[in-house]
Amino acid sequence: MSTAFAPQSISPSQGTYWYWRDQAIHYVVAGAAQDDRPPLLLVHGFGASTDHWRKNIQGLQSDFQVWAIDLLGFGRSAKPDWQYSGDLWQAQLHEFITEVIGRPVVLAGNSLGGYASLCVAANHPESAAGLVLLNSAGPFSTPAQTPPTPPNPIAKTIQSIMLQPLPSWLLFQYVRQPATIRRTLKQVYLDQSAITDQLVEDIRRPALDPGAPRVFASVFKSRQGEKVDVLLQKLSCPLLMLWGEGDPWMNCRQKGKQFRQYYPSLTEHYLQAGHCPHDEVPDQVNSLLRDWVLSTVQPNESR
Template sequence: MTATLPATAYRAPSQYWTWRDQAIHYVVAGEPHPSRPPLLLVHGFGASTDHWHKNIRGLQADFEVWAIDLLGFGRSAKPNWDYSGSLWQAQLHEFIQEKIGRPTVLAGNSLGGYTSLCVAANHPESAAGLVLLNSAGPFSDSASDSAPAAKPNPVAKFIQSVMLQPLPSWLLFQYVRQPSVIRRTLNQVYVDKSAITDELVEDIRRPSCDPGAPQVFASVFKSRQGEKVDELLQKMACPLLMLWGEGDPWMNCRDKGAKFRQYYPALTEHYLQAGHCPHDEVPDQVNGLLRDWVIGLGA
């Protein structure tokens, strides 16, 4: 069982970068290595750079490690914009070009994984490698099972149409950001319950109190679906490491891993006894696998 880090664990100091007239929060630790690419850690939906503090601490001796808050999350600005994978893709690519200044290994969890995949596929000059941890993103119908497509669910369509309205969306946001609801959700997606600390709950709750946070939440129901995962993989050329928390109740990791192998057979993958956020739940395992893989790229 992984020991829970104390609340006083070191966290890299906050820094800010102005992108499209918006303040983007990031942290950086460690020193540049001429023979090793830097790392850029990208959080999932509702999380932030705080979710990577165990990994930053564990990897900074070997790499220059960056972590960033996507626009709309964490300590980054939360303007009333249309949020999408293409927006965050542009943010990451321009951050690498302007701030990091050299090809980078992107490591993303969930939504951050899909966004990092978009960068690796569409901006190869920014990506020295890609690490996906329980990555989000759909495959196209032709890449899915051969079973006929399910008929549209009228109840689901009705719920979505209701959630496009400001008041129901706002009310739902007020509910899901309660500490008790955050803790309940984490209990569903973490295998090791001891990793669910008051500090983790507060790290997720705090940004939800920022002005603009409800509008960011509502944009999930409005955003257009981006490129499919198989389309992105067919454009990508960089090395790929996949780390799966196999206890994730939100996805069948073995089935999804098989789809990734179908379109990118040269990938490396590991299945871990963890849930949706293996980097936070089993950080020592994730750090070790990521470290060995990245160092091996230069061998």
């Protein structure tokens, strides 16, 4: 049975644990619950943790009760040898909202956390008062008239090799080195001054946990979840999209166009930032998120 300790106002480095499916799930909560507005639930991306939301928790806790959670396999949460997928994290988030928070939330997710948050909002509308996506991951369906891409034999060979335990483990040893983490961050942050020693350490520390290599390897094995367009056609809550348009991993303008096609009522803003705008330009993100929730998410949607 899932259990939780009583919530308290704490910093991201001092968390609380909730036991879900016999696994320890780390979360933090700051700020007081308010009847006239929903709480926020912040969901990190791949390889990140609650620490990545430190600036947002600090900036938003005077206006909202702010929760942040480490997805199973990341941060200070347990890292069992399971098959990781969007379905698993969707279940984790929905049950956390139901059992621990106890009322609908505004989910705010970055990258992988954005996709997991979209899954919750689309499939469990009773849990979501609103949804904020920051450079969200997840594929759209390929149009039926688009000819299939011919298989790339080199890519297929690499994927086959990476499914083997030893090559996957060796690659993980490389990617979790501080110098490698810093190089990757330099590719995805426009403002290089935001790449601090603390940020590098926050990403590296969970990667040293014994189960971390297995989580990394599972990425190559997990099946794709529901397509983003399918999820958007089920979505009913307000949607805010915040794009760091300097993201080298996705064409934000093109992806934004796809989101608008399936959910034209969304609100969106393009920011001068990379893949993680909440950490790179936190003041802008906090201001846009705060104003949107207070003006768009009705009080009766948060009850």
